[in-house]
Amino acid sequence: MANSKYEYVKGFEQPDALLPNTWVVVRVDGRGFHKLSDHYAFQKPNDRRALDLMNKAAVEVMKDLPDLVLAYGVSDEYSFVFHPTCELFERRSAKIVTTVVSTFTAHYIYHWNTFFTETPLKPPFLPSFDGRAVTYPSTRNLRDYMSWRQVDCHINNLYNTTFWAMVLKGGMSNTDAEQELKGTVSSDKNEILFRRFGINYNNELEIYKKGSVVYRQYELETKEGKEAASSDLEPVSKTQQEKMRKLRKKAQVVVDHVDIIKDDFWDRRPWIVSNKPGKLPVSQDIS
Template sequence: MANSKFEYVRNFEQPDSLMPNTWIVVRIDGRGFTNFYSRMCAKYEFEKPNDKRALDLMNAAAKAVVTDLPQIAISYGVSDEYSFVFHKTCNLFERRASKLVSTVVSTFTANYVYLWSTYFTDTPLSFPLPTFDGRAVCYPTVQNLRDYMSWRQADCHINNLYNTAFWKLIQLGGLDNKEAEKTLAGTLAADKNEILFSRFKINYNNEPEMFKKGSIIFRDYELVEPGSHNEAAAADALAEPAVQSKSQAEKDKKRRAKAKVVVEHLDIIRDEFWDKRPWILSGKPGRPANPSKEIQT
């Protein structure tokens, strides 16, 4: 770029690089989705408490983001939110928060709007259009990161159990919103399960896993036998990022590009998920997945 007398304005730009050697989570949320859905439920005939088409659309848009950005180690989504985890060694955009957040949000939103007609075949998208906002948060240790992911999945379960009971009281029990809220006020998880079963013969355990656990997206490699996760996590949390040669980095990049990006609905609170997929925390691509040898979770 040629120098000019106007170039001084660049001095007003402030550095916003995120802390090095930390896990970066870019979390996006539907902007005003509560109002968006309330206005559009009738128009698009959304099912309550969960509309599978809407969740599948969220997952497809998120999968496009993960596919486009190989630096993302894993992502987790529920309802109108998605969390994208960049490995602590990531140096994309020199770890600038504004660039990471804007790239994730814009890529997700573009794919969400583009793919709408794939999942809502009979109801074209029209104004007001859905939009998303985002933020970046750094987590210094593996335990911090896992606690964050566990928090989001636990929140998914709590909210879904409440919403399932709430809407069944309305749809099948004939209550209005206030009556349903009053019925559930102060109830524990066991109480809500009992209401669902005793009144409507619904076993919450049989509800779709996507509704109960949310969705996890990651690059799939060959599963391994569970080892000692706690020891591995502690070592990883204390280790400095390894310096790779250019040739090794290029090989890893190619292996990631060949790996299949999958959407699963699994328990990420327990160690088993992480133990069988050590590449997520290590950042090192695993062996290509062989469906005939995969260990079931």
Template structure:
């Protein structure tokens, strides 16, 4: 760019580098999605087409941004995790957030007709906001992921019961809300079963556990890799050569990206997939 007398305005830009050696989570949320869902008459309490669309957009984002190690989605939100060693965009928050938000929104709109062929989009178009948060330890990161999955369960149990009272019990939304006021999980489970014959345990896992997106490598035996401990004890950011970084990037780009509905709170999920915390690509599964 040519120098000019106007170039001084660059001095107004503020640095927004995220803290080194921390896990970065970029979480996006749909803007005004309650009205958006009503506009397109989504099924209650869960519209599978809407969930599949969110997951498809998330897979596309992970395919394009290979630095993402894992993503987790529920309802109209998605969390994308960058390894603590990530140096993408020099860890600038504005660049990371805007890239994830814009890429996700672009694919969401592009893929809309695949999942809602009979409901063409009209103005206002769907949009998402985003934020970046740094977590200093593996435990902090796992607690964040656990928080989102627990939130998924709590919200889904409430919504399942709420809409059963309306759709099967003939209540209006005010009556259903009052009926559930002050109830605990056990109360909702009992209400669903005794009144409507619904066993919440038999509800689809995608609704109860949300969606986990990651690259698919060969699973390992639990306890054979102490990746979490190694990551916690790493005082300084891991420095890899440029050539090694490129090799790892190519391996990640070739890996199959999967969407699963698993328990990410227990140790087994992380223990069998050490690449999520090590950021080192695993072995590609053999073809059946």
């Protein structure tokens, strides 16, 4: 860039590098999605089209950014996880957040018509998302964050499933349903669903109860052969980084609806914590 007398304005830029050697989670949230979902008549309590669209956008973000190791989504939010060794954009917060949010939004809008074939997007009801970056110093902290989001998914989905059954099937007003559910615990809601509406909550789809986990798929570790995964914070050369990036791009990005609170998910997928690509399944093993 050529020097000029106006170049001094660069001095107003503030450094925003994220803390090194920490997990970075970029959480994307829908803006004004209550109005958006009402306008486009999202089904209650869950609209599978809307969730599949969120997942599609998340998969495309994972493909576009091989530095990502994991993502988790529920409702109108998605959390994208970067490994502590990630040096994308020199870990500048604004660059990372805006890249994730804009990429996610672009794919969400682009693929809208694939899932909502009869309701094209029209202003002023256009989807938009905001985002923030949070750093977590340990793998335990990261897992607790992911567990928090999945527990939240279960709590909210059980409430919403019960609430909308009372309104749509029971003919109650929103206010009366809210009042009756006030102070209830999980067992109370399960009882209402089963006794009044014949709904066994355990039979609800896993995507509604557990949310969606997005990651790169390699051969799963067996319980007998698994080794405890550890986050390797040793410096990695640019050549090694590029090699691993290419290996990640070969892996299939999958969407799963599983328990991420217990150890089994992490033990069988050690590449998430280690950030070292695993062995591609035979069906994916392409050169």
